[in-house]
Every structure is written in structure tokens, then in C-alpha cells.
Amino acid sequence: MIFGEKNVDTPICWGMVGGGRGSQIGYIHRSAALRDFNFELVAGAFDIVPERGIEFGENCHVAADRCYSDYQTMFEAEAERPDGIQAVSIATPNFTHYEIAKAALEAGLHVYCEKPLCFTSEQAEELETLVKKSGKIMFVSYGYAGHQMIEQARKMVENGDLGKIRIINMQFAHGGNNVAVEKKAASQAWRVDPKKAGPAFSMGDVGTHMLYLTEAICPQLHINRLMCTKQSFVEGRMLEDNAMTIMEYDNGAIGYIWSSGVNAGEQFGFRIRIIGEKASVAWDAEKPNYLSYEVQGESPRMLSRGNSYLYPEALADDRIGGGHPEGLFEAWSNLYTKFAIAIDRCEKGKAVDFWYPDIHAGVLGVKWVEKCVESADKDSAWITF
Structure with missing residues (x-):
């Protein structure tokens, strides 16, 4: 049973691409990731309109200087920080997933990506190769599996x-x-x-x-x-x-x-x-x-x-024990908990011995x-x- 105790030594520094105001799934990503204290939302490129994204990020308690105009700027700037992001969630329209996921993996980040990963098998296989080469964890957002x-x-x-x-x-x-x-x-x-x-x-x-x-x-x-x-x-x-x-x-x-x-x-x-x-x-x-x-x-x-x-x-x-209803937010939280544990084991050179919606699923x-x-x-x- 999950009691909300820590699964990782320190919360994983986490950022988002997309998921801003008006997003259908941005809030559930944040709620799921932050529920068990496995992640800390420290950066984001939340909106295609920079001003709107910065305002939104500040309303989510993200420091103004870490609310970025685009994901490229975020990946570059965060890589220069000693406390930069370790993982990113991609909550943007389908046609952007491939380029953002590729850039994130090349930047050395663990990735949680909305589905579909991309449009073609060639692109998907390229991402799979990048995951294997980088040794990073990649989750695909099949939330009902949680x-x-x-x-x-x-x-x-x-x-x-x-x-x-x-x-x-x-x-x-x-x-x-x-x-x-x-x-x-x-x-x-x-x-x-x-x-x-x-x-x-x-x-x-x-x-x-x-x-x-x-x-x-x-x-x-x-x-x-x-x-x-x-x-x-x-x-x-x-x-x-x-x-x-x-x-x-x-x-x-x-x-x-x-x-x-x-x-x-x-x-x-x-x-x-x-x-x-x-x-x-x-x-x-x-x-x-x-x-x-x-x-x-x-x-x-x-x-x-x-x-x-x-x-x-x-x-x-x-x-919460039998009799009480649980729902989709809990299911997503379970998957984000697995994401955190997988990242922690990966960073420590340990095997990830449980199933999750991985790059193969994508x-x-x-x-x-x-x-x-x-x-x-x-x-x-x-x-x-």
C-alpha cells in the first residue's frame, strides 16, 4: 500500500513542456507527479505564447526566471544550472512530440511523453535507439494502466x-x-x-x-x-x-x-x-x-x-484502503511514482524490474x-x- 513516504532520496527536479492554461491534461500531470513528493516542479515552457506561459508558471509557484519561452531555451538554460531539471513531461499536441522528446533525450533528460510518440515507425524507432543510447527512462502517458x-x-x-x-x-x-x-x-x-x-x-x-x-x-x-x-x-x-x-x-x-x-x-x-x-x-x-x-x-x-x-x-x-473510491488521478500518480523510482534506479545503476508504459509501448x-x-x-x- 502507498502511504506517501519517500521513494527517492530527494525530489527529482522536474520541468514541463506544454500543459498550461487551457490544457486538457496539464493539471493531471502536475497533480500526479507532485502528489507523493517524488518530483519538484522547478521549470517549464508552458505555452506557445511566452507571456501567457510565464504568467501561468508563476501562478504554479515556478520562479519567473525558470518560466521559459520555448523548450529549446529551457533545455539549454537548465543544463547550465547545478540544480537543473533531471526529467521533463511533454504535454503538447501530437505533431510536436517527436522533436521535443528527441531534444530532451539528447539533453540527457528522463522523459514522460504524451502519446502518440510521433507519426511514423521510423521516428519511433529513432527515439527508441536514443533511449537505449542515453540510458534514460522514457514513459509514455497511458494513464489508465495505473x-x-x-x-x-x-x-x-x-x-x-x-x-x-x-x-x-x-x-x-x-x-x-x-x-x-x-x-x-x-x-x-x-x-x-x-x-x-x-x-x-x-x-x-x-x-x-x-x-x-x-x-x-x-x-x-x-x-x-x-x-x-x-x-x-x-x-x-x-x-x-x-x-x-x-x-x-x-x-x-x-x-x-x-x-x-x-x-x-x-x-x-x-x-x-x-x-x-x-x-x-x-x-x-x-x-x-x-x-x-x-x-x-x-x-x-x-x-x-x-x-x-x-x-x-x-x-x-x-x-486509501478498500471501500473508498479511487480514480484517474490516483492511477496517474501510481505511474508517476513508478517513473520516479525508475529514474532513481537508473541514476544509481540499478535494474528497473517492474513493468511500465515504456518506449516499446510507444x-x-x-x-x-x-x-x-x-x-x-x-x-x-x-x-x-
Whole structure:
């Protein structure tokens, strides 16, 4: 169980690129990183408009001389300081991730980057090479993986509670883009612009979250091939707002991912069900404290976060004990705690012996989107992965 005691000797000097006023995810990054005293926010290039970013940074108690106009200036100036940043989080639009992450790694920083890492597999593999060369830690922001019941599902699969995995059924299908919201909201406009969002909208924005949960819960499965169909239902939208992907895995299992922003009436719609030869588990992100466990021939049961019958690895992520609800902020905090511990071990030359959404997860997400688009553009042909 997490009690908020220190995981590192001294807080890690940490900076942000993006995540300023109006950012959808800036606040949760800061809240998660600062919650357990593992990080200290000391610098930032928070906004594309320098004056606005400096004002915002000062309102977050960052010294004025460490609120920078751009990330290049921040990396250069912080490298000259004896108390300069050791790690950076990148919370900017998709089209900037590659160049910022590359610059951060070349500057000798540990990196926590929003997904997708970049637009092409070549760029992703270049970042992976840089991570290996630099020896630094790189996290990809798959925040839902930090929920305690995801760890429980992972251990249940690992220990054979479900038997051989046969089917994985996933959806992240909400209705938030059921109309052209991008025409009224600048924060949405870049998400449907292929120059700024990359080759996909729904698949990159929400589908890759499901892809990573599959990797987190069932790391033994690997995709052999996939097929995809995609649509753009909102008139004038250049990228898909709905897609269905079917994947065949190397053990004979099959997976389905429905990625959508036009599921009218559904506010969130994030669910995963893993079906084995003996039993199934199911998790709903809107009810994250519970994991449905159904054994063939027995009454269904509901596993609840924070209880002693869970695997120790799941209980290790607990923050407040059973019965009290935890949510997304706690999940992100768990991942940032892992980020801090991984950095600390890396700096001390120790092995990082736990799983987390690493550079490989980022590369996999970019490749998956590419292959889905390729399949859809070839009239939903099967594509070797």
C-alpha cells in the first residue's frame, strides 16, 4: 500500500513542456507527479505564447526566471544550472512530440511523453535507439494502466486464473465528437488535422489506450496480423472518427478494438473484457474500483479494489484502503511514482524490474496506427504486423 513516504532520496527536479492554461491534461500531470513528493516542479515552457506561459508558471509557484519561452531555451538554460531539471513531461499536441522528446533525450533528460510518440515507425524507432543510447527512462502517458485493478487482471492472467486467453474485446467509444466540435474549440481542432494529429484521429487518440492495456494485462500475446475498417461520419472531417480493428495473436487468440468519437449518448465508453478457456474478467474505466470475474459454471463475482483477496502486486498500488473510491488521478500518480523510482534506479545503476508504459509501448502504438490505416486504405485487407 502507498502511504506517501519517500521513494527517492530527494525530489527529482522536474520541468514541463506544454500543459498550461487551457490544457486538457496539464493539471493531471502536475497533480500526479507532485502528489507523493517524488518530483519538484522547478521549470517549464508552458505555452506557445511566452507571456501567457510565464504568467501561468508563476501562478504554479515556478520562479519567473525558470518560466521559459520555448523548450529549446529551457533545455539549454537548465543544463547550465547545478540544480537543473533531471526529467521533463511533454504535454503538447501530437505533431510536436517527436522533436521535443528527441531534444530532451539528447539533453540527457528522463522523459514522460504524451502519446502518440510521433507519426511514423521510423521516428519511433529513432527515439527508441536514443533511449537505449542515453540510458534514460522514457514513459509514455497511458494513464489508465495505473489503476489497481489492471494490475490485478495482469496477475490473474499470469497465474492462469483465466486459462489460455482466447478473446480480448475492447472499446473506447464515446460521443464527444459526434458533431464538428473542432469548429468551435481550438483544443479539438488540431486533433482532426492530419498535419498536427498524424495519420489517425480516433485510433491514435483512444484506440491506442486499449492496445496498451492489452500489452499490460497480456504481455505474452503478440499481434501476428490485423485488419481495420474506418469511417469519418462527420462531414468535412479529414480523419476517421470511428474504426474497428480485428487482431490475430500468436497464440491463436483474437482481439477487437472499437475506437470511436461518435458513439452518440455515451460519455466515455471505455471497457475491456478478457476471455480465457476457464474464466473471464471485465473492467469498465467509469467503475475503475471493480473487476468482474466470471468462472464458467460458477456464480459471477465482483472483485473490489483494496481487499485482501487481491494479489499483492495489485494491493501495492492501493492508496486509501478498500471501500473508498479511487480514480484517474490516483492511477496517474501510481505511474508517476513508478517513473520516479525508475529514474532513481537508473541514476544509481540499478535494474528497473517492474513493468511500465515504456518506449516499446510507444513504438508499438505508432506501428499499430500505421498498420490499421494501411489495412483500412486497402479495403480492410489483412496486414502482417
